[in-house]
């Protein structure tokens with residue numbers, strides 16, 4: 001499997017700005033040895049999809065509804081995302097866990113909805129600064145994985161992605177050292193092997209930029225990157241996916 005680099009645009013851009021950035025990507029980025037995904041907000045999925053060459057870029061969403069259909073005002077179904085050409089969908093990003101109080105029981109339903117619709121869930125996990133300080137990183141990550149994935153059937157390795165994003169590294173400019181990320185990814189893979197009997201890609205996120213991307217990507221167990229701020233400028237993102 002190729003390493004996977006995902007651009008999470010979060011809610012940083014308006015519809016028009018998203019369209020413009022997609023056009024900039026298209027103009028500036030011609031190839032990559034990696035699999036690359038772009039994750040705009042819901043409103044911009046279609047226009048971004050239309051402006052990016054599908055050979056090079058996969059489309060991704062930042063969230064989805066826990067159910068496929070029904071009276072759930074304000075939600076967006078995995079079925080619609082699939083029809084829009086979406087492949088990857090973030091689930092349980094720390095911003096959703098913190099700002100919107102999303103709990104493992106809800107995230108589990110979202111993973112199930114994504115799998116049922118044929119999307120690839122990108123389950124986000126990560127410890128906060130005080131958990132890290134208390135030496136609880138491994139137990140926190142294990143619990144986050146177990147609570148969401150226990151007993152779920154994952155058909156093949158590439159039907160799931162796990163994104164490890166230490167909360168204190170997100171948007172802080174303080175990325176985890178690549179060697180430390182490698183060790184944690186190995187631990188995560190051990191948990192996943194026991195839990196779902198698969199070896200999904202485990203990617204790293206948190207203050208990734210063109211300055212450190214290559215350091216991460218040279219490690220064998222860092223299967224890709226989840227990039228926030230540094231994906232909002234085409235030239236910078238180009239450097240990352242050319243690392």
Ligand code: 13P
Nearest residue numbers: 008170171206207228229
């Ligand atoms: P930054 O790359 O801006 O730190 O954001 C990371 C992130 O949360 C990606 O999902």
